[in-house]
Amino acid sequence: MYNQEKLERGRSEGNVLKYLVREIETSKKLFQASASISEEACEEYFEESVLQILANGDRQLLREEG
Numbered sequence: 377m378y379n380q381e382k383l384e385r386g387r388s389e390g391n392v393l394k395y396l397v398r399e400i401e402t403s404k405k406l407f408q409a410s411a412s413i414s415e416e417a418c419e420e421y422f423e424e425s426v427l428q429i430l431a432n433g434d435r436q437l438l439r440e441e442g
Contacts, residue, residue: 378399379395379396379399382395382396382399383395383396383430386437387431387432387437390436390437391437391439391441392430392431392437392438393438393439393440393441394441396430400426400430403422404422407422408422426438
């Protein structure tokens with residue numbers, strides 16, 4: 377993982393997005409630009425991948441602050 381320290385800090389604090397939101401958004405844009413599937417399928421696939429890879433399947437780790 378490129379930003380392992382940020383990822384681990386986010387996991388330990390219960391909010392991965394707090395530390396990786398910019399990186400996730402950049403990756404999402406790059407993925408959408410290169411994927412040859414529908415925008416809806418692309419969104420679903422990307423979000424599920426982020427959930428599994430960065431949050432180990434724990435949706436609470438991807439909650440938005442507010």
